[in-house]
Amino acid sequence: MATEQILDCPLDQVPDGPEYIEAAMRWHFSPETGSPFWLERAKTLGFDPREDVRTLDDLRRFPNVANELRDVRVDDLIPRGYGADADVVGVYESGGTTGPPKRVVLLRDWMDRLAHRTELDLRARGYPEDGHWLYLGPTGPHILGEMVRRQAARRGGIRFTIDIDPRWVKRCIAENRCDEAERYAEHLIDQSAHILRSQDVRVLVTTPPLLTRLARRDALVDLINSKIAAISWGGASMDPDTRYLLRTEVFPGVKLYGTYGSTMILGGVPERVTAPDEDIVIFDTFSPYIMFSVVDRETGEAVRYGDRGQVVMHHVSKSFLLPNNLERDLATCVAPPPGQMGDSVAEVGPLPVFDDQPVIEGVY
Amino acid sequence: MEEPILLDALGAGGPYHSRVRRTITDLTGTPVAELSLVPRLFVQRTMAALRGARTLPPHDRASALARAGRLFATGTVAGLPAEEYQHIVSRVSGMPIAVVRSATAGIGRRTRDAYRITRHARPQGAVDDWRDPLTCDGHAVWTRRGDVFAVHAAGNHPGVHSLWLQALALGYRVAVRPSRREPFTPHRLITALRESGFGEDQVVLLPTDYAVADDIIRDADLAMVYGGQEVVSKYGNDVNVLPQGPGRSKILLTGEDWKPHLGTIVDSVSAFGGTACVNATAVLVEGDPAPVAEAVAERLSAIPSLPPEDDGAVLPLQPVADARAIEKYLLDHMDGATPVLGGDGVVDELGDGSAVLRPAVFLVDRPDAPQTGLELSFPCVWFAPWSRADGIEPLRNTLVLTAITSDDALIDRLVEEPSIRNVYLGDTPTYLMPPWVPHDAYLGEFLMRTKGVIRT
Numbered sequence: 057m058a059t060e061q062i063l064d065c066p067l068d069q070v071p072d073g074p075e076y077i078e079a080a081m082r083w084h085f086s087p088e089t090g091s092p093f094w095l096e097r098a099k100t101l102g103f104d105p106r107e108d109v110r111t112l113d114d115l116r117r118f119p120n121v122a123n124e125l126r127d128v129r130v131d132d133l134i135p136r137g138y139g140a141d142a143d144v145v146g147v148y149e150s151g152g153t154t155g156p157p158k159r160v161v162l163l164r165d166w167m168d169r170l171a172h173r174t175e176l177d178l179r180a181r182g183y184p185e186d187g188h189w190l191y192l193g194p195t196g197p198h199i200l201g202e203m204v205r206r207q208a209a210r211r212g213g214i215r216f217t218i219d220i221d222p223r224w225v226k227r228c229i230a231e232n233r234c235d236e237a238e239r240y241a242e243h244l245i246d247q248s249a250h251i252l253r254s255q256d257v258r259v260l261v262t263t264p265p266l267l268t269r270l271a272r273r274d275a276l277v278d279l280i281n282s283k284i285a286a287i288s289w290g291g292a293s294m295d296p297d298t299r300y301l302l303r304t305e306v307f308p309g310v311k312l313y314g315t316y317g318s319t320m321i322l323g324g325v326p327e328r329v330t331a332p333d334e335d336i337v338i339f340d341t342f343s344p345y346i347m348f349s350v351v352d353r354e355t356g357e358a359v360r361y362g363d364r365g366q367v368v369m370h371h372v373s374k375s376f377l378l379p380n381n382l383e384r385d386l387a388t389c390v391a392p393p394p395g396q397m398g399d400s401v402a403e404v405g406p407l408p409v410f411d412d413q414p415v416i417e418g419v420y
Numbered sequence: 421m422e423e424p425i426l427l428d429a430l431g432a433g434g435p436y437h438s439r440v441r442r443t444i445t446d447l448t449g450t451p452v453a454e455l456s457l458v459p460r461l462f463v464q465r466t467m468a469a470l471r472g473a474r475t476l477p478p479h480d481r482a483s484a485l486a487r488a489g490r491l492f493a494t495g496t497v498a499g500l501p502a503e504e505y506q507h508i509v510s511r512v513s514g515m516p517i518a519v520v521r522s523a524t525a526g527i528g529r530r531t532r533d534a535y536r537i538t539r540h541a542r543p544q545g546a547v548d549d550w551r552d553p554l555t556c557d558g559h560a561v562w563t564r565r566g567d568v569f570a571v572h573a574a575g576n577h578p579g580v581h582s583l584w585l586q587a588l589a590l591g592y593r594v595a596v597r598p599s600r601r602e603p604f605t606p607h608r609l610i611t612a613l614r615e616s617g618f619g620e621d622q623v624v625l626l627p628t629d630y631a632v633a634d635d636i637i638r639d640a641d642l643a644m645v646y647g648g649q650e651v652v653s654k655y656g657n658d659v660n661v662l663p664q665g666p667g668r669s670k671i672l673l674t675g676e677d678w679k680p681h682l683g684t685i686v687d688s689v690s691a692f693g694g695t696a697c698v699n700a701t702a703v704l705v706e707g708d709p710a711p712v713a714e715a716v717a718e719r720l721s722a723i724p725s726l727p728p729e730d731d732g733a734v735l736p737l738q739p740v741a742d743a744r745a746i747e748k749y750l751l752d753h754m755d756g757a758t759p760v761l762g763g764d765g766v767v768d769e770l771g772d773g774s775a776v777l778r779p780a781v782f783l784v785d786r787p788d789a790p791q792t793g794l795e796l797s798f799p800c801v802w803f804a805p806w807s808r809a810d811g812i813e814p815l816r817n818t819l820v821l822t823a824i825t826s827d828d829a830l831i832d833r834l835v836e837e838p839s840i841r842n843v844y845l846g847d848t849p850t851y852l853m854p855p856w857v858p859h860d861a862y863l864g865e866f867l868m869r870t871k872g873v874i875r876t
Contacts, residue, residue, distance in 0.1 A: 271461060272468075296439040297440055298459045
């Protein structure tokens, strides 16, 4: 089959994994179709992806180029194969936690593919078919807000939102201005309260810290329980006790599903549907487009199912290639469902921060 | 291997066994307990429940405290007999078993008497209830400054948990964040209080990781925080937080023959294994401090190295790595001091992964040497010369000052100095803490205030 046919496979079909990866390598590393960024980068790889990369394991041969996305011209990220009039939806940026933000380009064909998949996921999880959405998460150059806007529109709803600049919060905290961060966060909750009170919103998309903060106000808890049918959380990890309390005590009648994603994979994947009494959040992937590998923190070797390790993310689509990107998350490696390339992940959390080292001086 | 003890969080809805837990190990690294850690959401819901709860009437509080004190000291609580609790605390914290036993009895007494102890702090001009006939002509009523009291506890000595009971006695609902070093004592105490009549929405145990700790303070009306200088600096200007910082207790000897007072000095340095804020950190001697330092060092060096569960143990223990870190810190900060004892190290490894911290005695050449404020959690003392020309400046910022002197004018100045919180005179060891003597003022002074009531 021709390269483009494989990469443009119909939205309701899943391409064969190895054949797909080979096609993607041909696309991204052929002078006629590859992006200027990757064609230039290929010169120093030391291998020829068109010959040497055929499997998920082979993707791990790539260096992690994510840091180079901080400075690269976005024009150079668009594969030449799209021609002069590539349908650019937008340019999005990473959070900026570890330096200047990394930039990616969202092209229409990938967005449509992901939106189709997300629609199926929402149906499988019983999200309400109508009603509006409240997005209480990073806006501006952050991709999730845009994805949610389109998802709500696709289902005939409106996405309400408020301005949220997470980098300002991070900066306040880094500068030990915790009072400012606190004021800003309460300002966000105040604004979302107006929307929750006055509008017919049925889906809430937010982050675990903001969800915990919403739960501080009894009136908002009551509003959410009466109006909201489903809550999607993402953008940060949720510890299992918080999840348990939210499901059993705070929002007992509301569906609660996590999303695990990253700007660097141009999207995210939803929590696996499990039996209600199963006390674990598992994320399967959208392979062969979005794939995970869980690796040992020290050696970089693959860990066994059930073991913990650091998450490596891969994005392989016609629009963009970012393989072998080591994320700052730890996760338990979980066996994938049939047909999925790469690992599923559970119990995702940040790398431990050693901020409570014992203080020696003084008796306490 | 024995099953680890499960230390649940004690929330407003009962014990909570969390999914995220911290393993508590003993001195040799053997796991002995799993401590449930609660997330921010649990903390905020628990603090809201405390705020919404109703306080027990004073009489019920007093009688529940009396029952809880007996239960804590001698009973079986959460499945643990008192002896077993003491053994675990000793094996985990490295505190000598005799110190733990005496602390258990002490906490028991302070719990039993907590209500009565609060009476010492009540101004003579105030009554407890607006119904008191004295208010008819106008009177002061002693009232709480808030409803919810939070404690960031320490794990250096179980006795830190005998203070916050006064808040409970005065009608506060209380949230305790235990130290990760020793959560057994507050878990036992709060369980005993609940079995003795305090509701689950009256007193809670909230073990949390570092990131959530401040939430407990934010959601309380008043808080007491144990810690080092950084805690004092962080909360020093917050009128709603009472920092319990370094004690930097001292002894001053002027012009006397020091020999009869040797026992007082040695005991002040080494009681409780030297782990308390009331242990002497510095001794200032009018004249030459060297002979005194040598005599103290001789007495301290005779103390044997023993495992903490040995009845004769006096010195504290730590896991070897922690002990080595403390030793390195000490040697890095000697900075010109003359070692009399412990200059080549203070760690005595017992071979099972634990190590005794042996006493250290140093001489510095002036009373304001920075080392005199260097407080470490084992018997470690700095001797300095002092003369009347130095004045009381080097004696400032002291929790307990024992002054062995016959100079009444000097005593006047010491008692008047605001940054010296307790002045003990003569052969009074720094570690004495009878309940009727304030520790760092009466806690009641922080918890309560007078309110005018006039009935017409």
